[in-house]
Structures are given as structure tokens and as C-alpha cells.
Amino acid sequence: MHEYGSQLIQLIIEHSSVSHVSRITDELELQMEQLARDEYGNHILQCLLEHGQPHERTKIINQLRGNFTLLSQHKFARFVD
Numbered sequence: 001m002h003e004y005g006s007q008l009i010q011l012i013i014e015h016s017s018v019s020h021v022s023r024i025t026d027e028l029e030l031q032m033e034q035l036a037r038d039e040y041g042n043h044i045l046q047c048l049l050e051h052g053q054p055h056e057r058t059k060i061i062n063q064l065r066g067n068f069t070l071l072s073q074h075k076f077a078r079f080v081d
Helices: 003-015 018-037 041-051 054-072
Strands: none
Touching: 003 018, 003 041, 018 041, 018 054, 041 054
């Protein structure tokens, strides 16, 4: 993930409609763990957790659930909370 690409996606999430954020979450669903481990991608997940609807937060948590221990020790993933 590129730094500016991450920032752009975060801005889109922060200023988009609920339905648009839901579509973004759906598109990123299979890449959640990879984003969590990425230097810039983890910021996208943090933004989704902050601005997303409860069902979107649940979707993120479900994708990361099996690896909480490993992710909590990862250099970048540990910041996704």
C-alpha cells in the first residue's frame, strides 16, 4: 500500500455515504489481514473501525479474529484497535 493511496482511501471513508463505506468494506474484506500488517494499510482499517457502521466493524473483527495474538505482536497490525 502506498502512503498517499492510504490517505486518499481514508479521506473517501471519512466523507462518503454509509452505503459507499459499506462497498469499500466489502471490497477490502479478503485483504483485511494484509492491510492490518501493512505500514499504511493499517490506517485504513483504523479509519473503517472509527467511521464504519457496527456491521462493518463486525466484518473486520471476524476477518482478523483468528490471528489476534499474532497481529497484536506485529509492528503495524498492533495499532488496529
